[in-house]
Amino acid sequence: MNELFPLKQVMGFVVSLVLTVVALLVYFLDMTFARGIAILLITAFLQAGLQLVVFMHAGETEDKGAIYTNIYYGLIIALVTIFGTLLCMIWGYE
Amino acid sequence: MDYFDRFAVPHPSFGIYASMVAIALTVIGIIVGITYYKKWGYLWREWLTTVDHKRIGIMYLISALLMLFRGGVDAILMRAQLAVPENTLLDAQHYNEIFTTHGIVMIIFMAMPFIMAFMNVVVPLQIGARDVAFPRLNALSFWLFFMGAMLLNISFVIGGSPDAGWSSYFPLASNEFSESVGTNYYMFALQISGLGTLMTGINFITTILKMRAPGMTLMKMPMFTWSALVTNIIIVFAFPVLTVALLMGSMDRLFATNFFTTSNGGMDMLWANLFWVWGHPEVYILVLPAFGIYSEVISTFARRNLYGYKSMVASMVIISLLSFLVWTHHFFTMGQGALTNSIFSITTMAIAVPTGIKIFNWLFTLWRGKIVFTVPMLYSLGFIPIFTIGGVTGVMLGLSAADYQYHNTMFLVAHFHLVIIPGVVFAMLAGLTYYWPKMFGFMLNERIGKWAFWFISISTCVAFFPMFLSGLDGQARRMYTYSEATGFGFWNMVSFIGAMGLAVGFALIVYNVYYSARYASREIGSDPWDARSLEWATHNPVPAYNFAIVPHVASTEAFWDSKKKGHVLFPGDYAKIHMPNNSGVPFVMSSIFFVWGFSFVFGMWIPVILTTIGIFACMAHRSWEEDHGHYLSVEEIERTEEQLRGA
Numbered sequence: 001m002n003e004l005f006p007l008k009q010v011m012g013f014v015v016s017l018v019l020t021v022v023a024l025l026v027y028f029l030d031m032t033f034a035r036g037i038a039i040l041l042i043t044a045f046l047q048a049g050l051q052l053v054v055f056m057h058a059g060e061t062e063d064k065g066a067i068y069t070n071i072y073y074g075l076i077i078a079l080v081t082i083f084g085t086l087l088c089m090i091w092g093y094e
Numbered sequence: 095m096d097y098f099d100r101f102a103v104p105h106p107s108f109g110i111y112a113s114m115v116a117i118a119l120t121v122i123g124i125i126v127g128i129t130y131y132k133k134w135g136y137l138w139r140e141w142l143t144t145v146d147h148k149r150i151g152i153m154y155l156i157s158a159l160l161m162l163f164r165g166g167v168d169a170i171l172m173r174a175q176l177a178v179p180e181n182t183l184l185d186a187q188h189y190n191e192i193f194t195t196h197g198i199v200m201i202i203f204m205a206m207p208f209i210m211a212f213m214n215v216v217v218p219l220q221i222g223a224r225d226v227a228f229p230r231l232n233a234l235s236f237w238l239f240f241m242g243a244m245l246l247n248i249s250f251v252i253g254g255s256p257d258a259g260w261s262s263y264f265p266l267a268s269n270e271f272s273e274s275v276g277t278n279y280y281m282f283a284l285q286i287s288g289l290g291t292l293m294t295g296i297n298f299i300t301t302i303l304k305m306r307a308p309g310m311t312l313m314k315m316p317m318f319t320w321s322a323l324v325t326n327i328i329i330v331f332a333f334p335v336l337t338v339a340l341l342m343g344s345m346d347r348l349f350a351t352n353f354f355t356t357s358n359g360g361m362d363m364l365w366a367n368l369f370w371v372w373g374h375p376e377v378y379i380l381v382l383p384a385f386g387i388y389s390e391v392i393s394t395f396a397r398r399n400l401y402g403y404k405s406m407v408a409s410m411v412i413i414s415l416l417s418f419l420v421w422t423h424h425f426f427t428m429g430q431g432a433l434t435n436s437i438f439s440i441t442t443m444a445i446a447v448p449t450g451i452k453i454f455n456w457l458f459t460l461w462r463g464k465i466v467f468t469v470p471m472l473y474s475l476g477f478i479p480i481f482t483i484g485g486v487t488g489v490m491l492g493l494s495a496a497d498y499q500y501h502n503t504m505f506l507v508a509h510f511h512l513v514i515i516p517g518v519v520f521a522m523l524a525g526l527t528y529y530w531p532k533m534f535g536f537m538l539n540e541r542i543g544k545w546a547f548w549f550i551s552i553s554t555c556v557a558f559f560p561m562f563l564s565g566l567d568g569q570a571r572r573m574y575t576y577s578e579a580t581g582f583g584f585w586n587m588v589s590f591i592g593a594m595g596l597a598v599g600f601a602l603i604v605y606n607v608y609y610s611a612r613y614a615s616r617e618i619g620s621d622p623w624d625a626r627s628l629e630w631a632t633h634n635p636v637p638a639y640n641f642a643i644v645p646h647v648a649s650t651e652a653f654w655d656s657k658k659k660g661h662v663l664f665p666g667d668y669a670k671i672h673m674p675n676n677s678g679v680p681f682v683m684s685s686i687f688f689v690w691g692f693s694f695v696f697g698m699w700i701p702v703i704l705t706t707i708g709i710f711a712c713m714a715h716r717s718w719e720e721d722h723g724h725y726l727s728v729e730e731i732e733r734t735e736e737q738l739r740g741a
Contacts, residue, residue, distance in 0.1 A: 066303065073327070073331070074331060076415075077331050077418050080418055080419060081335070081371050081418070084371075084419070084421070084422065085364075085367050085368075085371070087430075087434050087437070088367060088422050088428075088430050088434055089361065089363060089364065089367060091434075092430045092431045092433055092434030093429055093430055093431065093434075094429060094430070094431040
């Protein structure tokens with residue numbers, strides 16, 4: 001039974017539902033902008049990671065290395081672009 | 095009649111009317127010519143529907159050369175206008191349109207297809223593959239690029255050219271300050287050809303990662319293939335930024351959104367920011383394949399293996415990462431504080447380190463080599479000193495405090511031309527001469543080629559060195575005229591003479607193609623340069639399937655080993671080969687894209703809707719189409735091989 005039951009997938013599904021509910025709370029509860037955005041960002045990244053690993057099988061084939069390198073490279077460039085833009089346009093702007 | 099007024103050029107002149115007539119005559123001439131010689135079927139079967147990477151490469155090459163001449167004529171016009179003070183050859187509006195077009199054409203529609211041409215022709219051959227991973231997608235890439243280029247090129251006779259600079263900064267590029275449809279052309283032409291480029295990126299990463307010959311590990315790939323891999327990775331990560339920026343810009347212009355406006359919460363500087371987040375990696379997208387070509391040429395003609403293979407690869411990977419960290423150096427004077435500017439100054443300095451490593455590796459490859467001074471080698475050797483001058487002045491510009499002095503002057507113009515011309519154009523001309531026999535089966539004449547090289551390299555210096563001086567004296571870029579009292583006249587006249595020299599050099603290249611096509615020997619074998627990598631291991635002309643037997647590789651220079659060390663390159667027997675079918679859908683779909691872009695430019699919504707449906711119909715057709723390709727039988731391969739060996 002243990003071998004047949006897709007525990008990982010079911011848990012993944014439950015967790016993704018929980019993350020969705022938490023994200024929805026931002027809309028239904030009254031909270032500050034900063035707190036709301038923080039919750040949305042964190043749940044969004046967790047959700048994306050979960051989907052990639054559990055349901056899109058990112059780490060299960062032999063080209064796992066290429067897939068993760070690609071994701072990390074993309075993440076680094078996205079973060080650099082966003083924080084660099086904030087630095088130029090807002091924080092460092094005089 | 096009001097409806098058709100929008101297609102009129104807002105700022106006509108004799109030159110533009112003459113161009114209209116010339117374009118009409120050329121189109122009629124081409125149609126009549128093709129019909130007279132009954133070549134429509136040939137054109138459709140062999141070129142418009144082809145999915146063969148070699149033919150697509152040749153089409154990229156022809157487009158790039160055509161655009162080189164278009165951009166070159168623009169350059170000559172600009173230099174002629176500035177040659178003497180208070181010249182009236184061009185007025186301000188025309189000058190704006192011409193320098194904008196010159197920039198876009200040279201970067202997006204000349205340099206890009208040139209590198210795509212070499213990637214297409216060379217990469218599958220170098221890794222021992224039969225074609226790219228997605229041949230049909232490759233054809234779509236080319237046709238999207240081509241239609242994007244054509245869309246931009248008709249702008250100066252229908253509706254007016256873009257005139258806000260190739261970087262098209264807002265708010266200048268907004269409806270308020272650029273009233274003609276020119277900037278719409280910019281947005282949609284770049285968008286369409288950018289889609290093609292992004293597809294090429296995905297296609298070539300897959301090809302290089304998945305389709306290498308047995309035994310060719312990543313660290314045994316030839317250097318040009320490595321540079322293509324790194325370039326395509328940069329493309330995939332950089333181009334989406336351009337796509338989004340262009341989309342936002344188009345929406346600002348067509349649907350009155352406020353992304354880049356100065357009011358209603360918009361931020362005009364965000365355009366400059368996003369443009370250069372793409373624009374700086376774009377510089378490396380252009381220059382890395384050029385470095386790859388230099389690596390091939392230098393090791394072939396120094397008769398040595400490339401010095402420092404691992405450090406070459408490492409420096410390219412580091413460049414690919416650093417290229418995303420420096421974009422703010424394009425607008426140091428926009429108002430960021432000293433801290434921000436210093437951060438980006440330091441990352442800019444850092445990128446000179448891996449580039450320096452590459453230069454030293456080439457020098458060490460040359461050291462104790464038996465150097466053969468062929469035309470491709472001359473370009474590679476000329477590249478090193480001229481590029482270094484361009485690079486050193488780049489470091490000067492990268493010092494953010496000093497940049498306040500150089501910013502927006504001719505000093506900057508001199509710098510980037512002295513980087514791009516030796517860095518990219520010389521490499522493309524080297525590659526053109528080097529791979530010409532592979533593509534067309536005969537060699538270009540060496541003597542005329544050397545004349546062209548000397549004309550081009552000396553004229554490059556004559557044309558651009560004076561700009562350093564007039565720039566430091568305060569001549570601003572993009573200024574359509576100046577007074578005699580400024581004293582810029584002398585330097586600009588020298589520049590104009592250099593520009594004429596460049597024109598002579600390129601005319602010599604055209605003459606060389608004509609002369610060699612007529613007189614050069616066709617009996618050149620498959621390895622005329624005594625080269626080292628796999629693209630020279632197959633026949634000349636290359637059969638459709640590239641290699642009858644998939645090559646087996648044990649080092650970075652498998653072909654050299656097979657010539658000198660008895661390595662067996664093609665073990666085994668012929669087997670049937672699976673080949674992709676030709677398809678006209680990429681051409682049709684891209685043509686629809688052309689009409690789609692044109693309709694958007696003029697805000698004609700009914701054609702926009704119809705063509706959008708057409709585009710989706712093409713994609714749906716592809717999704718439900720059953721196309722399993724076809725097989726070449728062993729007998730057919732034997733027959734082809736026999737024929738090619740006999741030749």
